[in-house]
Amino acid sequence: MKNDVPPGAGSIYWRDNHGVDEVSNTMFRTTIQVETHGEGEIVNLTPRIEQAIAESGVREGLASIFVTGSTAAVTTIEYEPGVLSDLRRALSVIAPADIPYAHDAAWGDGNGRSHVRAAVVGPSLSAPVIEGRLACGTWQQIVLLELDVRSSRQRTVYVTVQS
């Protein structure tokens, strides 16, 4: 599957073209590849997760989301441009861009702040599935935070649906 019209702001391409994997008769896993376009991009995963839930056939259960990599994070927020920029500002309080990082001194890749922000927010969450939908609020989307400083990255997000 490839969506040329992304579900959120920015140009998001879903690069996964295989469906759901049946891990057991009560567990289904979908692997989502997301192309991101730089530090601070926030991707609305909710439409893609709900598609994964639909493809799993699970109507009542639990969905667990996990992002691979130590410079990205997963949380929920209202997917509205203003509050997304407010979140970016808060992350820059926790780990400012303009201070030295021991990680950068040792490795020179300039993403010490990315690692720190990702560790504080965390890589995973779990939400109930009710009548085939996430139990999120109307203004509560599950989002991927791209925190790395590279101009683009391909991120792998796993959706595990249990019944």
Next chain:
Amino acid sequence: MKNDVPPGAGSIYWRDNHGVDEVSNTMFRTTIQVETHGEGEIVNLTPRIEQAIAESGVREGLASIFVTGSTAAVTTIEYEPGVLSDLRRALSVIAPADIPYAHDAAWGDGNGRSHVRAAVVGPSLSAPVIEGRLACGTWQQIVLLELDVRSSRQRTVYVTVQS
């Protein structure tokens, strides 16, 4: 069920009056309605979650907690007034009350900081169930953080117990 004597500080009313839902033969879900009374209220969910576990009949398993809505969060903390106020102070460092928010400029609801704080703490956690009890420490309670600025809200928290 309605508790006129709340399990924690403040006047908490549990508004749910139906029991556990059997999602499958290994998964049980309880929906908890919590009435909150303003920004910064922190509700001790542990007694209600342990009741949900008891009602599920699960003695050994895993409990996943999720709050619906983008201006509330779930975590663990010692349910002691001093440390709860210390947590509130820390959240005001991450997202101060006295700075402008792009969310507020766009929407005028004055809760930009609430969204940001909720996104950093996160909406969910999972804890083992051992001998019918949460595997939390004696001074570790599962709490709901009400971060919105409204004078009262009704919050929905889901407890999913798996065996």
Next chain:
Amino acid sequence: MKNDVPPGAGSIYWRDNHGVDEVSNTMFRTTIQVETHGEGEIVNLTPRIEQAIAESGVREGLASIFVTGSTAAVTTIEYEPGVLSDLRRALSVIAPADIPYAHDAAWGDGNGRSHVRAAVVGPSLSAPVIEGRLACGTWQQIVLLELDVRSSRQRTVYVTVQS
């Protein structure tokens, strides 16, 4: 089991000497005891979790990690000394060491900041198990953050593996 050669920096002793508990035919739990050596120690749990997964026999599933206690936390980060010190600095922004805490005023145990930092990071995460391994990135380790101020503590971490 006792490892005299720890899997990460510092002298870590795994004190658990019993294997995996079969909670049900799809859920396995391993209890890990970790001895920590003071505030700011960060323990790489990944090798021990992967051992627990191997002992469970689960090849495809989900692993949930939880730490008991309100002055420790679990997250993922690159297990590299520089970025670990960068994370410690960020936690000291959220809850500085040199300000008064209401918790300390009431209880005098001097660990108000520990509680606050632990609540913000959180006690749990869940990651997929794929072909018997955690779905973490090469530079993404699951870590225990010892945030308490005591010179040593014994921490209990639960690994719940579901298939």
